[in-house]
Amino acid sequence: MLRLGFDIGGTNIAAGLVDDQYRIVRQTARPFPKGQDAGAVADLLLALAQTLCSEHGVALRDLNSAGIAIPGSIDTQGETVLDAYNLGFHNVPFRGMAAGRLGIPVFLGNDANAAALAEQRAGALKGCKTAVLLTIGTGVGGGIIIDGELFNGGRNCGVELGHIPLYTGGRPCSCGNLGCIESYCSATRLRVDGEPLGFADAKAVIDAAKAGNRDAMRLFDAFVGDLGSALISIIHLLDPERIAIGGGVCHAGEFLLAPLRQDVQKKCFFATIPQIVRAGLGNDAGIVGAASLNE
Amino acid sequence: MLRLGFDIGGTNIAAGLVDDQYRIVRQTARPFPKGQDAGAVADLLLALAQTLCSEHGVALRDLNSAGIAIPGSIDTQGETVLDAYNLGFHNVPFRGMAAGRLGIPVFLGNDANAAALAEQRAGALKGCKTAVLLTIGTGVGGGIIIDGELFNGGRNCGVELGHIPLYTGGRPCSCGNLGCIESYCSATRLRVDGEPLGFADAKAVIDAAKAGNRDAMRLFDAFVGDLGSALISIIHLLDPERIAIGGGVCHAGEFLLAPLRQDVQKKCFFATIPQIVRAGLGNDAGIVGAASLNE
Numbered sequence: 001m002l003r004l005g006f007d008i009g010g011t012n013i014a015a016g017l018v019d020d021q022y023r024i025v026r027q028t029a030r031p032f033p034k035g036q037d038a039g040a041v042a043d044l045l046l047a048l049a050q051t052l053c054s055e056h057g058v059a060l061r062d063l064n065s066a067g068i069a070i071p072g073s074i075d076t077q078g079e080t081v082l083d084a085y086n087l088g089f090h091n092v093p094f095r096g097m098a099a100g101r102l103g104i105p106v107f108l109g110n111d112a113n114a115a116a117l118a119e120q121r122a123g124a125l126k127g128c129k130t131a132v133l134l135t136i137g138t139g140v141g142g143g144i145i146i147d148g149e150l151f152n153g154g155r156n157c158g159v160e161l162g163h164i165p166l167y168t169g170g171r172p173c174s175c176g177n178l179g180c181i182e183s184y185c186s187a188t189r190l191r192v193d194g195e196p197l198g199f200a201d202a203k204a205v206i207d208a209a210k211a212g213n214r215d216a217m218r219l220f221d222a223f224v225g226d227l228g229s230a231l232i233s234i235i236h237l238l239d240p241e242r243i244a245i246g247g248g249v250c251h252a253g254e255f256l257l258a259p260l261r262q263d264v265q266k267k268c269f270f271a272t273i274p275q276i277v278r279a280g281l282g283n284d285a286g287i288v289g290a291a292s293l294n295e
Numbered sequence: 296m297l298r299l300g301f302d303i304g305g306t307n308i309a310a311g312l313v314d315d316q317y318r319i320v321r322q323t324a325r326p327f328p329k330g331q332d333a334g335a336v337a338d339l340l341l342a343l344a345q346t347l348c349s350e351h352g353v354a355l356r357d358l359n360s361a362g363i364a365i366p367g368s369i370d371t372q373g374e375t376v377l378d379a380y381n382l383g384f385h386n387v388p389f390r391g392m393a394a395g396r397l398g399i400p401v402f403l404g405n406d407a408n409a410a411a412l413a414e415q416r417a418g419a420l421k422g423c424k425t426a427v428l429l430t431i432g433t434g435v436g437g438g439i440i441i442d443g444e445l446f447n448g449g450r451n452c453g454v455e456l457g458h459i460p461l462y463t464g465g466r467p468c469s470c471g472n473l474g475c476i477e478s479y480c481s482a483t484r485l486r487v488d489g490e491p492l493g494f495a496d497a498k499a500v501i502d503a504a505k506a507g508n509r510d511a512m513r514l515f516d517a518f519v520g521d522l523g524s525a526l527i528s529i530i531h532l533l534d535p536e537r538i539a540i541g542g543g544v545c546h547a548g549e550f551l552l553a554p555l556r557q558d559v560q561k562k563c564f565f566a567t568i569p570q571i572v573r574a575g576l577g578n579d580a581g582i583v584g585a586a587s588l589n590e
């Protein structure tokens with residue numbers, strides 16, 4: 001049985017056919033139709049679905065379902081995109097709009113949640129009952145798995161791991177509060193801190209730190225310490241079996257993860273710490289997770 | 296069916312018979328036998344059980360089970376008290392010791408967890424599927440309910456709500472880290488902050504704030520703000536339906552809860568906030584929760 005997964009971002013829409021083993025058997029992508037309305041976005045989803053089905057030799061009506069990962073908040077019924085700033089969607093009843101066009105069951109989900117679900121089904125969190133994916137990019141987001149299933153907050157409004165206070169009263173965060181995890185642990189923050197020293201982006205900071213540059217090492221060490229404290233928040237509250245780190249900075253691999261584990265061990269109340277690993281699915285997580293939203 | 300509940304503290308051991316409706320039908324207490332070994336504590340539990348049964352006209356062997364709430368950490372099998380500093384227990388296989396004496400099934404649990412379970416079964420969290428009890432006393436502790444049941448951390452090692460970073464790098468905490476929730480939001484902290492100004496304890500600060508004393512109001516406002524940020528950590532990660540505040544400071548009632556809700560509303564990512572209420576069971580929570588540990 002094949003399922004459709006759509007990963008809608010402010011730049012691109014990725015679409016794929018996902019099989020029972022959570023493998024993407026065919027995929028495609030198009031630029032997000034900026035400046036057009038949600039109906040045009042739904043039309044584009046249908047066009048992408050038809051392309052995938054045609055290329056793969058299957059009928060759209062024979063697909064099991066379609067899942068759509070959205071970079072924003074979804075209402076508790078899973079019908080309406082409440083706010084997705086990068087898409088310009090506000091109170092858009094997008095599930096129905098997509099279902100009307102695709103003619104198969106459609107499920108909406110937050111993109112960070114979808115990625116966590118994908119990692120649990122087929123990636124770095126596979127087999128875990130309690131696990132967290134923390135994605136570090138422009139912002140910091142993540143998803144929580146409890147009892148092997150996606151946990152969308154006790155009120156089904158989502159979770160906001162990037163907006164847990166880390167330094168209460170500290171740096172301004174995009175959400176309006178001061179001192180959130182996101183304002184210390186995002187790749188953006190590492191870039192901004194690196195800029196006055198001549199580093200172009202987070203990757204440049206990390207590369208220079210690897211090469212032994214003192215300024216870069218200092219920035220990177222502070223970043224690791226802050227990320228360690230962020231993980232301590234998650235661990236002292238949930239103590240998941242495993243935490244996967246996703247997003248661009250996870251490409252630093254053990255250069256990031258080894259000192260991060262040491263920092264967490266130093267601060268952790270428990271004798272042992274959860275496993276801390278690199279996310280496994282990369283950009284595929286969105287499509288795979290979206291397709292898995294019907295489970 | 297009656298169950299036994301024991302609430303063991305460093306000062307007193309409280310014991311009670313609890314019925315199917317989570318009511319304590321008979322209770323008693325004795326001083327904790329300081330300086331004696333764990334065997335003496337287990338002997339005392341048997342003596343308390345015999346007293347309760349005798350007074351209530353029931354046979355100990357006819358009781359359903361006994362639960363023991365411990366102020367410390369329990370191993371994942373529920374057999375051994377790993378560390379309970381106030382009791383002087385370290386790696387004590389206390390479940391077996393108690394079961395050998397009582398002759399009925401015995402269950403061990405952390406006291407903060409037991410209190411949360413009691414509140415969910417019969418108190419301020421009754422009927423909630425996802426809820427948190429935060430107890431503010433000498434330290435800050437708490438328990439988490441997920442899907443209507445106690446959540447003891449993904450690795451079954453417990454949760455440590457008091458040791459979530461609030462001001463990373465801030466005030467020293469008893470756990471060795473800097474800036475934990477406990478080092479800002481405990482009653483102890485309010486007392487210490489009040490002492491140089493002439494306030495004897497947390498209650499004195501709160502009473503003076505109620506009476507309009509400027510110094511006390513300033514301390515209390517800061518305390519409410521920090522507690523609000525602590526709740527934001529819990530809300531942005533778990534977003535429970537309801538949070539109950541327990542411990543001595545909850546006697547402040549709406550004088551604490553009303554500004555606390557306002558502070559949380561101001562900082563919360565979600566449009567609405569979880570219910571924030573006063574814990575309902577007071578000191579009974581330990582016995583009721585201990586008796587409920589077998590569910």
